[in-house]
Amino acid sequence: MTRLIIVSNRTPGKAPAAGGLAVALKKTLSERDGFWLGWSGNFAEKPAKEAQFQTIDGLDIAQIDLTREDHKAYYAGFSNSILWPAFHLRLDLTDIQSHWYEGYRRVNAQFADALVPHLRPDDIIWVHDYHLIPLASELRRRNVRNRIGFYLHIPFPTPDALHAIPHHEELLKDLVTYDLVGFQAQRDVAAFNEFIAHEQMYKEAGGIPVVIDLGNTVLDAFPIGSDPDAFARLATSPNAQKMHKRVARAMNGRAVLLGVDRLDYSKGLPQRVQSYEKLLENNANLRRTVHMIQIAPPSRDTIKEYQVISDELDAAVGRLTGRFAEPDWLPITYVKRAYSQASLAGLYRLARVGLVTPLRDGMNLVAHEYIGAQDPEDPGVLVLSRFAGAAELFHEALLINPFDTDETAEAMRQAIAMPLDERKARWKRLMETARAHNVDHWAANYLDALAGTRAAEASHEPQERAMLAAGSLASGHATARAPLLPPWLRSVFG
Numbered sequence: 302m303t304r305l306i307i308v309s310n311r312t313p314g315k316a317p318a319a320g321g322l323a324v325a326l327k328k329t330l331s332e333r334d335g336f337w338l339g340w341s342g343n344f345a346e347k348p349a350k351e352a353q354f355q356t357i358d359g360l361d362i363a364q365i366d367l368t369r370e371d372h373k374a375y376y377a378g379f380s381n382s383i384l385w386p387a388f389h390l391r392l393d394l395t396d397i398q399s400h401w402y403e404g405y406r407r408v409n410a411q412f413a414d415a416l417v418p419h420l421r422p423d424d425i426i427w428v429h430d431y432h433l434i435p436l437a438s439e440l441r442r443r444n445v446r447n448r449i450g451f452y453l454h455i456p457f458p459t460p461d462a463l464h465a466i467p468h469h470e471e472l473l474k475d476l477v478t479y480d481l482v483g484f485q486a487q488r489d490v491a492a493f494n495e496f497i498a499h500e501q502m503y504k505e506a507g508g509i510p511v512v513i514d515l516g517n518t519v520l521d522a523f524p525i526g527s528d529p530d531a532f533a534r535l536a537t538s539p540n541a542q543k544m545h546k547r548v549a550r551a552m553n554g555r556a557v558l559l560g561v562d563r564l565d566y567s568k569g570l571p572q573r574v575q576s577y578e579k580l581l582e583n584n585a586n587l588r589r590t591v592h593m594i595q596i597a598p599p600s601r602d603t604i605k606e607y608q609v610i611s612d613e614l615d616a617a618v619g620r621l622t623g624r625f626a627e628p629d630w631l632p633i634t635y636v637k638r639a640y641s642q643a644s645l646a647g648l649y650r651l652a653r654v655g656l657v658t659p660l661r662d663g664m665n666l667v668a669h670e671y672i673g674a675q676d677p678e679d680p681g682v683l684v685l686s687r688f689a690g691a692a693e694l695f696h697e698a699l700l701i702n703p704f705d706t707d708e709t710a711e712a713m714r715q716a717i718a719m720p721l722d723e724r725k726a727r728w729k730r731l732m733e734t735a736r737a738h739n740v741d742h743w744a745a746n747y748l749d750a751l752a753g754t755r756a757a758e759a760s761h762e763p764q765e766r767a768m769l770a771a772g773s774l775a776s777g778h779a780t781a782r783a784p785l786l787p788p789w790l791r792s793v794f795g
């Protein structure tokens with residue numbers, strides 16, 4: 302049986318995985334042979350040459366230690382102070398230090414060195430996220446011929462933002478070294494196309510473009526999901542009910558507007574609080590009848606911009622509270638800690654309004670989880686940013702521009718006032734969509750498509766292969782994916 306090798310920055314640890322993604326990938330791996338490679342969370346004096354294997358929850362987990370210096374350059378530096386802000390179109394928040402790139406590549410090479418001795422010829426390798434863009438190049442350099450797929454969990458940037466990233470040419474070449482590049486949304490596929498088209502126009506105008514040889518690489522959108530039925534079950538579990546009852550008692554009939562996010566500047570948290578402030582400002586009748594709960598555990602807090610957003614949110618919550626609180630009513634509860642999935646499910650079910658209002662987000666799994674956890678007889682309403690990948694799926698949510706705090710405040714008001722029939726009708730459609738895009742389908746679709754890339758290669762002559770990649774031949778393989786580039790662009794850059 303073909304083994305699946307998952308590679309990501311971190312592996313699942315001994316503690317129960319909080320995020321939907323780790324849970325989903327654990328499930329995918331548990332149904333196959335293979336292992337998961339990532340950083341151990343430990344530092345070493347010298348870069349570890351070999352991965353240490355252990356079994357966690359029945360899965361084979363391989364981990365490597367990094368030096369403190371390499372980790373800083375690779376993780377807090379190039380990945381999270383350059384790639385993360387630039388891919389989220391926050392060039393103002395990038396911190397560009399040229400030496401970080403060397404550390405980023407060194408760590409990717411270290412991952413490759415650790416992986417190679419454990420690979421078998423027909424293993425499928427699935428690499429996750431922006432920390433590991435160069436990994437396929439490093440593996441190919443070490444003569445690895447296996448199928449290698451990449452999945453980008455965050456949005457793909459616009460041409461301008463891409464140009465602002467040091468060594469973007471090399472990173473793009475790394476990206477198209479993969480057999481399959483998966484994005485969250487069509488928006489991201491379009492952004493990649495836009496870059497290619499931009500370079501083409503630049504070339505026609507006499508400039509020297511970034512030349513990307515797509516070869517046989519297939520690029521497509523594979524929107525990730527959660528497990529909405531599992532969230533539905535979890536939402537009525539004893540632990541969820543405990544949380545639900547506790548908070549319902551404290552709310553005393555008030556309508557809850559709930560936000561659950563990592564504390565990250567991409568999540569639009571100060572804007573969300575400002576929108577809520579406008580809701581209270583414009584609708585005096587709602588004061589004392591509503592309550593916002595924002596749960597936002599700190600993340601990446603060694604990076605300055607994350608301390609800044611934390612301070613900004615503290616200030617926004619303080620301002621709101623000072624302005625509207627009364628001795629016996631607080632408008633908002635702001636909690637900076639993580640909760641178990643069951644507790645979150647209980648809160649999701651309690652909330653009349655789910656606030657998912659990022660400024661830009663690859664997908665946003667909280668949107669999927671909120672839908673899954675609703676009571677079908679009395680569902681809440683999802684207020685969703687147009688700039689989350691989830692907005693391509695969930696058309697029955699109230700879609701907003703998170704930068705427009707008036708529009709968001711009005712959507713909050715509409716959500717609170719929405720009649721039961723309309724809530725039910727919208728939720729039903731949302732739940733159907735969440736199910737159709739659940740995380741099992743995501744993993745299966747992606748892995749089928751990855752298998753398809755090489756299936757095509759093995760069974761066709763080179764000429765035919767190129768045409769398959771360019772989408773000009775029906776492949777006959779049920780999972781073959783639509784091509785990214787129109788053939789005329791491939792002929793220029795391919």
Ligand code: ADQ
Binds near residue numbers: 322563597
């Ligand atoms: P994230 O930016 O981390 O992920 P998101 O998709 O919202 O964002 O996932 C967050 C996960 O963490 C959810 O499963 C949620 O339940 C959990 N979580 C959030 N707050 C929590 C808390 N207080 N306690 C416990 N758990 C909490 C990146 C991209 C996203 C993309 C995902 C998956 O930025 O756009 O959707 O990967 O691809």
